[in-house]
Amino acid sequence: MKQSNNLSRRKFVFASLMVPLVDLSRPLMAQELPLVSESDATAVALGYKHNVASIDNMMFPRRSTEANGSTQFCDNCIFYTGVAGEDQGPCALFPGKAVAAKGWCNTWTLKS
Numbered sequence: 659m660k661q662s663n664n665l666s667r668r669k670f671v672f673a674s675l676m677v678p679l680v681d682l683s684r685p686l687m688a689q690e691l692p693l694v695s696e697s698d699a700t701a702v703a704l705g706y707k708h709n710v711a712s713i714d715n716m717m718f719p720r721r722s723t724e725a726n727g728s729t730q731f732c733d734n735c736i737f738y739t740g741v742a743g744e745d746q747g748p749c750a751l752f753p754g755k756a757v758a759a760k761g762w763c764n765t766w767t768l769k770s
């Protein structure tokens with residue numbers, strides 16, 4: 659009987675340890691990533707904004723002065739790996755965070 663209890667206890671401990679491992683092994687979906695804060699130090703340095711209307715054109719004139727500036731959005735940037743049509747997705751510059759599909763930062767580079 660005691661041996662049976664030890665076996666059950668081991669199974670329980672093993673199962674308890676496996677639950678977090680299973681959750682961690684599942685890749686986070688883009689929609690599950692937290693949206694990067696505009697006050698994040700990297701976001702501030704790069705002039706990142708969720709909405710391009712909020713870009714400080716004096717500090718970051720690139721989007722407002724380039725000929726194709728009005729077509730620059732995160733979802734057509736080389737660093738964006740989100741799914742087309744979704745509101746947000748991962749950006750290589752913000753590991754573990756998402757950026758708005760229609761956001762922008764000064765590092766924007768056209769996806770080829």
Ligand code: SF4
Nearest residue numbers: 732735737749763766
């Ligand atoms: S690097 Fe590209 S995808 Fe990332 S925040 Fe800047 S513009 Fe958006």
